[in-house]
Amino acid sequence: MSLHRALTGRVVIATHNAGKLREMQELLAPFGIEAVSAGALGLPVPDETGHMFAENAAIKAHAAAKATGLPALSDDSGLCVDALDGAPGLFTADWAGPNKDFYAAMERVMRELEKREAPDRRAHFVSALVIAWPDGHEELFEGRVFGQVVWPPRGDKGFGYDPMFQPDGFAETFGEISSDEKHGIDWSKPQPSGLSHRARAFVKLAAGCLHRV
Structure with a gap:
């Protein structure tokens, strides 16, 4: 018997980020959500006062x-650069400033390096x-993808820091990889997986809380 609660019907994606919303909608599409x-x-937008990605994701999901x-699904994600002691990390979006200038944020990464x-x-x-429900129940799933930052940024796909992140095993950055290749998941496989950090977390979420239609 599953220890997770099933997610069905309508869900709020606790984000104001159009790129993140688009990815979440694509991931949820096979499940009739x-x-x-x-x-x-x-x-x-609630104040993100947590000290971990999971804490900030929970703050946003419970607020929504x-x-x-309604049940609410939130993602808190970030780029962690080893030589910068994990920065920008929790401040990944903050480095882009109030105007969400991610090219400036990528430039800052390279300046710091x-x-x-x-x-x-x-x-x-x-x-x-x-995922948070109105009664306070919560489910947490995490995913990571490893690689390296490159300069100059390459590609105009994706969003955020995607053009400067080259995942292991690929010659292209996330900015050059198609949406299907970045977070597409082959659900026909016994153990489906995705390339991106969000896809990898979503595979775990789907196994616990979703049912394909």
Whole structure:
């Protein structure tokens, strides 16, 4: 018997990020889940006061579930660069500033590496997915993908830091990889997997809480 709670019907995606919303809708599509964003519902962005990705994801999910009376799914994710002691990490979005200028954020990553004279370009993306229900029940799933940061950025696909992140085993960055290749999941396999951190977390979520239609 599963120890997880099934997610069905309508769910709020607790984000105001159009790129993140698009990825979540694509991942949820095979499961017949109707997804609406917190942004579309006019919900405020809660203060992310956690010290871990999972904590911030939970803050956003519970706020949306409480405000709407619907289950809410939140992702908190970030780029962690080894030579920068894991930065930008929890401050991945903050480095882009109020105007969400991610090219400037990518430039900052490289400036910080150059200031440290760090030849190490190893990095990884983390995704923490939290589903929260209005009664306070919560489910957490995490995924990671490892690779390196490159300069200059390459490609115009994806969003955020994607153009500067090259996953292990690929010559292309996330900015050059198609949406299907980045987080597409072959559900016909006994143990389905995806490339991106969000896809890897979602595979775990689907195994616990979703049923294909």
